[in-house]
Amino acid sequence: MIQESTLHFLTDLQENNHKEWFDANRKRYDAAKKNFLAVTTELLEGLAKQDEAIAQADLDPKKTLTRINRDIRFSKDKTPYNAHFFTTLSAGGKKSPMAGYYLRVSPDESFxxxxxxxxxxxxxxxxxxxxxxxxxxxxxxxxxxxxxxxxGALQTNGALSRPPKGY
Structure with a gap:
């Protein structure tokens, strides 16, 4: 289960998204990441009972997490850190083109x-x-x-306005 302290850390990170604050709160980050890793491990174990491909993939939970550091090279938003935790659970790994499961946890927009x-x-x-x-x-x-x-219904944001060529 996601601990309240993890959500508090992410809330504080949203409000103080700069290196000095992050460095001063490294222990809080480590504890929050450890909590999210435990949730990811538990989720993987549950999925492995339902999805044979996940079971056979023997995924390392640590390798399913995205980095806290943002790639800001081409972004107008120069905040250095993601104020959320995200994991991709796919039999082919997080960079795989295969379908997978996703979990994002943030104080205001988890899914x-x-x-x-x-x-x-x-x-x-x-x-x-x-x-x-x-x-x-x-x-x-x-x-x-x-x-x-x-x-609910499927997400349709980003849906095509007309059928693709050939359909």
């Missing part, structure tokens, strides 16, 4: 989800093709009560 994030064109084409071949089965899953009761 969990699953799927493929920004697949390359070849993978995206295969996904679209499989959905097209099995559209009724797809609709039954994404519009069915087992999914919508717990998660």
């Amino acid at each position: 969990h989800g699953g799927g493929v994030y920004m697949p390359d064109n070849a993978v995206l084409g295969k996904i679209r093709q499989e959905i097209d071949y099995h559209v009724e089965e797809w609709k039954a899953i994404v519009e069915g009560p087992e999914l919508t009761t717990h998660y």
Whole structure:
């Protein structure tokens, strides 16, 4: 379980997102990261019981976490740290094009989800093709009560305004 102290650290980091503060609060960061790693480990163990690919992948929980440091080279926002913890649990590892599970924890915007994030064109084409071949089965899953009761409708932000070429 995410501890209150982890959320307090992330809240404080949002308000003091600079190196001097972070360095002075390194022990708090280490404790918060340890807590999130424990949650990730527990989540992986649970998923391994349900998802054979995750079980066989034998993922190292430490390697599923994203870094706290932001890549600010091309960003207008120059704050150096992410004020959240994020893990990607995919059988192929966090940089894999395979579908996976996601967990983000922050004081004001936590979420969990699953799927493929920004697949390359070849993978995206295969996904679209499989959905097209099995559209009724797809609709039954994404519009069915087992999914919508717990998660609501699919996110549609970033959806195409018209079908892709060939569809």
